[in-house]
Amino acid sequence: MTSSLSFIFRIIIGGIFLISGLAKISDPIRFMLTLREFRLFPEIIISSTAIYLPWLEFILGLFILLGIMYRASSLILAFLNLTFTLAILSLIIRGIEVDCGCFGLLADMLKLPDMADMKAVVRNIVFTGICFAIFKIKKTRFSLEGYFLKSNDRV
């Protein structure tokens, strides 16, 4: 039962972060401009983050979806989500109304709500909870890691 739940969580979180990572990779300049609007970091960190973060999200999403090192990936993703939550909370406290940049180009194309507001905070907290659940549940279904471990056992 728990392994099925872990599998469902993996598909949800993996799918979301794979797509959001791809959307940001396709337009890194836009992501950099969004980060600049947050007014949290100096320019050098903003540019580096705009290069690094989309790929990190994409790889974490892919690994969680395929079940490769998915426990470590979900742990990293949980901490990433906590950071996003803190960043959005700081925006709300300072009264700055901007896009949160969570889904990049995809938000425009699918007209998804992408504002940095309390909805985004709640969404990120839910994502964090799901990531911790994936990390906590030790068994899962249909993972490449499990498949290869079983193959090794047979040999």
Next chain:
Amino acid sequence: MFSEGLRSPSRFLHMKRILKETIFILTLSLFISLIYAAASPSGMVLLKKAFRITVSDTPEKEKVERGGASQDERK
């Protein structure tokens, strides 16, 4: 409670494995992102900004400061 858990060898080994995997994932992402940034034009702009390689924005600054055409334009 947490330290007690770490004292058991299997749990310690498990946490060590998670830590190794975390470092591997972070490094892999770093390499891929740098390679992609070096290969794509928009990524290159960000790389130049990140490593503080100035991209001829001095004439624009001169324009603002002097309130007229830049040295390049005058030539």
